[in-house]
Amino acid sequence: MRATLIHAARDIRVEDVPDPVLRQGTDVLVRVTAACVCGSDLWPYRGIVGTDEPRRIGHEFVGVVEDVGDDVRTLRKGDFVIAPFVISDNTCVHCRNGVQTSCENGAGWGGEDDAGFFVDAGQGEAVRVPMADGTLVAAPQPGDDAMLASLLTLSDVMGTGHHAAIAAGVGPGSTVVVVGDGAVGLCGVLAARRLGAERVVAMSRHADRQALAREFGATDVVAERGDEGVAKVEELLGGVGADAVLECVGTKESMDQAIAAARPGGRVGYVGVPAGGAELPIRTLFGRNVSVGGGVAPVRAYFDDLLPDVLSGAIDPGRVFDLVLPLDAAPEAYAAMDERRSIKTMLRP
């Protein structure tokens, strides 16, 4: 089959690789309908994370079950399934606590499963899925491309934006600031409004992203950054910071901005993978009683909440996809996202 590999910084190739086969009784094989490129895939693409040898890449996909191991109980051939970006058994104590990203038997796409077998990454034609009952979530076959796109966001960005909002304690009446206008930040806007936020300030300098933020429910947009951006936020929010700030970037600058934008007693929910040197300034947090929570989003935990709203059309996070390319154009997908020509790019095998 065809699959995407990263060979080195800015060297993405789509190559022939072995067809996956079932390895364990709890596996299924999934024929990928759609995959996509993640903001975190850009880290190795940009060379910020090194690539020692060629490896498969991609951790967001949806598809159709093609073959089923003997021990799989909940999935059948022909089921449409959504793959969260982490593999989990969904039964261990951490999964029961809603932290499937810390599953005792967990694994990553493109890595090895609990028995040491290679696991395909998401940007390919097919994937062997370990612990399929725990990992995958079945959904009705999408009726159109818009629904396909929205279901695909549950693999990562919609659940991740939701995690930021939950970690920041967003609830009815909250005032919210979202730092970051990538797909996760935009989904964070949508998640905050869905949870009842009254004011949602999107911090964005790009006209197309500002427009989508507003369509997702942002009540205000602030183009300024740093101290100037924080001053603007306070001006909008009656002279105080926000109840909740969603940090959806992961740099020191964005975290500092998020902390400064929170009111005393406010909460920062962060989901941006932390870049180098971004330790949290505890004295600043202490004096203002600003808490910081979040982390790698356990999106598997949020399907019960989010999937019904996607299926009903109450939310349409799939609008973050503004570019759809065939799988073989994966190099162009990475370039488009790297150059910020695309908010989020879908790959169709």
Next chain:
Amino acid sequence: MRATLIHAARDIRVEDVPDPVLRQGTDVLVRVTAACVCGSDLWPYRGIVGTDEPRRIGHEFVGVVEDVGDDVRTLRKGDFVIAPFVISDNTCVHCRNGVQTSCENGAGWGGEDDAGFFVDAGQGEAVRVPMADGTLVAAPQPGDDAMLASLLTLSDVMGTGHHAAIAAGVGPGSTVVVVGDGAVGLCGVLAARRLGAERVVAMSRHADRQALAREFGATDVVAERGDEGVAKVEELLGGVGADAVLECVGTKESMDQAIAAARPGGRVGYVGVPAGGAELPIRTLFGRNVSVGGGVAPVRAYFDDLLPDVLSGAIDPGRVFDLVLPLDAAPEAYAAMDERRSIKTMLRP
């Protein structure tokens, strides 16, 4: 009147100072019934925080209203009052948000009020209290020394332990670890049980403090520290960390221990004043979804919850006081706490 001053590290003196008088219409004068020494007072005592010139010290006291400014509405001469460790108007937006420590007009004992007048510190015979309606909380005159002691803890340590528990999200059924066996840590044990925690592991190496922790409701005691202590906690809690960890010390070591003792998705509530170099390790937090919240405790916000339970005898936090000395023995009070001969020392003018 007599009051306590710190002149330099390990140089505490009780001296004659001017009697306080009313300065603003919203002031009251309080004759101090009891004051005490705080763990944070030991920082300048130990020279960790420098002392440039002699200054008044102490921020926890209870007493009786002796004189009342013309604009005071809620207090009368003869009222017994408890002073939170921070002065606040209790009406500004931050106070209404329950973060009186960030009051827009706030001030500290031994500092200056909003009009620039000197404010007495707590370890003395009398105190001019600015913004008295906002700052002070009236309570029935205590009937005995035990009730006096418990009411005095609402000035700081009981409210601070409660803040740690609230920030850590303690609720019915929680598993809790308390790092720190000072008065705040011990009150944290009491607060966690009061909030419904099922398991409370107190980390303590001192027999007397272990005993009080158990009397306050600790279900387990761990004497080990660092990695060994964390391993012991996990063993006690079925192989996983705690839902909630109360960090009541403020050093890098204690914070690292607290973070390591939290389960994935767990919360650290911290109230230990952060000592030097204790930035938070964001990558560790991110990967395990451990959140960190808390800060300087807005104890004024917690009187509605805690005072009734103290008055009814449901909780008896005053048991942290194991030494009572006359005001003139303040130097010995500091020495006793510094040498850990006393958990918490009361001063009676």
